[in-house]
Amino acid sequence: MRTTAFKLSAIYLIIFTIFAVFLIVYIAINTQILMTRQLNSAVELEVRGLVEQYRSGGLPHLVQVIEERSRRPGASLYLVTDFRGHFVAGNVSTLPKWVLDERGAIQQTVPYQRLGETTRKEYNAVVSVYEIFGGYRLLVGRDVGEREIFRKVVEQAFIVSAILMILLALLAWIFVSRKVLKRIDVIAEASHHIMEGQLDERLPVTQAGDEFDRLSESLNIMLSRIEGLMHGLKEVSDNIAHDLKTPLTRLRNRVELTLSSDDADSETYRAALEQTLEESESLIRTFDALLRIARVEAKSTQIEKVSLDIGAIAADMAELYEPVAEDEGAELTWDAGPGFEIEANRELVSQAVANLIDNALKYAVRHAVERRGLAVGDHDKLPDMARIHVSISRKGDIPKDRAVDNRPILLTVADNGPGIAKEDRVRVLQRFVRLDKSRNQPGSGLGLSLVNAVATLHDATIILGDNEPGLIFTIQFPPLDTREDDEMEQTQESE
Structure with missing residues (x-):
């Protein structure tokens, strides 16, 4: 009785009972009034007819007519x-x-007894009295027995309807309670399994399309997201333990070694402090990257988006990294003109472009060096130079029936490095994922993870393709919403 199903059934019963009572009473009262009016009208018409009979034939004729009608x-x-x-x-x-x-x-009903009946039973009637010549009186009436029968029929209908509504309400309560409570019990059982640690458990969906299915589907999406976050948290914890334990151990060993050295001079201490500072800066950068990724994935309200030209941002980043590429013995080119407007956060988009260029530059150069068996610093001996190309373009053909080009915008960074295998292209966007299993190369495995978070924040899509050789990393940004501009242009044209 504490369930919502019982309370709803009780509320529906009360509402429908009130409605049924009102309907029956309304019909009964109005029917009684109508029947009374009809009886009174019939009596009045008959009185007028008999009066005419009296006037035309006198009292004997009237008595004869009444005897006949009686x-x-x-x-x-x-x-x-x-x-x-x-x-x-x-x-x-x-x-x-x-x-x-x-x-x-x-105006009121009159009790009477019929002539010739042996019983003393009384009836009720509506009557009208008319005085004729010589003090004679004429009474005409109609029995109201039919009206009383109708009233009893209404009373019986009311009682039967009330009993029927109560029975139907009880049946509805039993049916709804069992069906609803069964669904809720199944959901509760699945929830207990999830709370016990079975994160792959999902709420049942019966394909009925009702509110429980919609709720289960929404909760299942949420549970899938939570499961992914939990697995990601576990991987992050493992990778943090692996990536940060090593530099922290080096820091501790270096300090202990320097302090335990008997012949250490100021230069030794200075070198140890410089190395410790470098390791500390690397740790700080790792934690800053983690915090930035968390802030972006949480879609913080402090992240402001404005209309900006991503072509100009890509050109600025490429121009910034061009000297670095020359020092590394690589060729960095770009094709990024103006006119590619998106709604985004300038700092985050710039960081994402920088991460892509830096990642492509690092792996392309290393791949070119390792392919010839040279040292990393022997850039002048590279017969095959590492190449990175940054471009901004639009997807699809130019629309002919629109005044504004609203095609998606593609930011592409291509290199001729080792590329990424198809089975690793999804995993590489996660935190602390590094395809170098030995982890000898510098980095924390957070660069592409930050790019993925920035793309998700801006409703963009990441596409990884094969450059044969190398990797093509593409971010597809949605264009600015130009519907208002189109409507303004159409209005101006119509004017």
């Missing part, structure tokens, strides 16, 4: 009395004495 079966009542109230003609034997003293239609 012998007919039906609900009509007739009575003619003399000036003393003695019976002259009709089918009424007894009446209250005060009735014949009235004139016109009597």
